[in-house]
Amino acid sequence: MRPTRRMVSFACFLPWVDSRWQQMSSWAWLCGVFALLIRDVRKLHMLHVHAIDVSNLEMKQSSESMRHLRRQVEATQLEFVKDFCDLFIPLAALGYANPGIAAAGGMLSSAIGIKQEWSKIVAVSK
Numbered sequence: 001m002r003p004t005r006r007m008v009s010f011a012c013f014l015p016w017v018d019s020r021w022q023q024m025s026s027w028a029w030l031c032g033v034f035a036l037l038i039r040d041v042r043k044l045h046m047l048h049v050h051a052i053d054v055s056n057l058e059m060k061q062s063s064e065s066m067r068h069l070r071r072q073v074e075a076t077q078l079e080f081v082k083d084f085c086d087l088f089i090p091l092a093a094l095g096y097a098n099p100g101i102a103a104a105g106g107m108l109s110s111a112i113g114i115k116q117e118w119s120k121i122v123a124v125s126k
Contacts, residue, residue, distance in 0.1 A: 029093075030094070033086050033087050034087075036086075037087070041080070047072055087105070089102045
């Protein structure tokens, strides 16, 4: 098939469309990561408020609830660290952070994700 004039003229705009699309998608990714961080902070706050309520209960009931609550807090803190590490990837794509820092953050985030998935598998097998 022989390229037509319309196809050739559209191909001239592809680098502009590609860079613009990449920039817009990086901004959307950054906004999504900020939303996840806000969710994690809010969840940690709610768990803190719940911990205060549980500490006011009887001691026997409180110990079991506190153990469950402690596990939730640890999981939420790990999720916050993972989301914070992911923050540097779109920042590097937009030119606001060093790509090396973004790579290190991505590796740490991936390691945390593997740990979380592995702990789920171990918990199911017990």
